[in-house]
Amino acid sequence: MQHPQQQTDQQQADQQQEQQSQNQEQHPFVYIFLGRRTFYLLSLNDILRLRKICRWLKELFGALQLRQRLSHSLCTQAGPRRTANGQQLLTFDEQQMGVGDLLAALCAYLADPRVLAQLKMVGRHIDFGNGVTFQLFHHGNTLRAVKDQDGFEMDINPPLPANHPYQQHRQQHNPPVRSRITFVPALGWHMSLSRPLAYSSVSSCVKNIVIKHFEVTHQINFTRRTIHRHVDNNRLDTLLTQSPHTPVAGCTTTTSYRTTAGFTSRSLVLTGASHSFVAWIYIVEASFYNFGQPIHNFVIVWVHTTEPAVSGVGGAFKDRFPQTTRLARVVLGTIISAMVFGQ
Structure with missing residues (x-):
């Protein structure tokens, strides 16, 4: 966590950067790349590519612009972005994040289907008690949840028949999941001995496991x-x-x-x-x-x-x-x- 003075210094630096960008002789492309009205013209992937391949454009996307683009994406992109009462479900503590942290957040956020990326960032905050959370564990292409043990795999986007309802209604940002993860009072968290369940989406899998745990506890x-x-x-x-x-x-x-x-x-x-x-x-x-x-x-x-x-x-x-x-x-x-x- 940054000291309040460091946070103030960072904000002042961002403001100076924005003023300098406005005061400089404007290249025509600058009007496309900067400003809130152009958020829809460039995706986060576009911004990362431009930072990588073009030095002078890289300088246009400092901490201030990255914060704005990240906030905008969280508010508008598909996914479980808001609760029923309209509150934003996922936010970053943006004002305490420098360019390096913001780039790391963007890369994590873009690496997977949108809802899975969100789960990777917030899963450890879904607390089941006794030190158990919805933390995710990676082993190559294998993804486990809750416990880093055999049987706790989450099979993202499993093969489903073409006529399967979850395949027909599949969402790119929130794909189907297959899992055996369950909870019973006598055994605690364990692998269900029955065949795995197919969930309609990543978010549905998480919510169902949370509901079932709540029900039996x-x-x-x-x-x-x-x-x-x-x-x-x-x-x-x-x-x-x-x-x-x-x-x-x-x-x-x-x-x-x-x-x-x-x-x-x-x-x-x-x-x-x-x-x-x-x-x-x-x-x-x-x-x-x-x-x-x-x-x-x-x-x-x-x-x-x-x-x-x-x-x-x-x-x-x-x-x-x-x-x-x-x-x-x-x-x-x-x-x-x-x-x-x-x-």
Whole structure:
């Protein structure tokens, strides 16, 4: 961390650099390369190439310009750049970063798909307790998460059939992931003995692992119902088959994964930082057999919450946890909510 005086000196140096650039006789290309109005003309990759191959252009991109371009990229590029309330999800402590630090940040940020690059920078701050974080470990082309052990691999952009829903809806900046990482109280963090799950994206994998860890380490109240997937004009079927990147009204975020047997599960988070509790809906395809043939026409709907039960009220979930019920009704609609919570 820089001393306040050093930070002030750096800011003054940046201002002097900008003034000098403005006072110099302007080459026509300078108007293209400098200024906030030209951010869209040059990508961060373009800037790094220009710094490398052209000495006089390199001098135009000092700490001030790199800070501005990096901030602009974080605010505008595709990826989970903002939370539901509009706050920026990822920022750099730019004012304390010199040219060397800024170039290192740019290179790390551009080396991988955008969301994976973000995870590399913020993963160690996702704290599961007992000194365990979402830290990533590199071994050549192998990437591990949480623990640097066999079985904790995250297979980024795994081979998927052309008709696989996650391949059809694949995002370049946030590709699918395959992983066995899981957590159970008796074993802690370990490799699931079942086949790995395919997640719709890097961000979906991270969010799902965080939710599952939260679920088994906290007191959770829930209600569940098995419902035909085509009820209410295919509402549940749509939630499971639409693009996993489609925002869902009434939700702060969503996650999606698919088993090797072809069953899809989706978590719909209902709460955010403004709530004093955590609540989410978990929808999973159910399989029943008719004369030995699987029937996939039903889904199981779970509503989970840490909302404190209303004091002195017993019986129905909707009466004990009214805030969660109200939030869930927005997502599930009137008909399905009546089936889950009762009239």
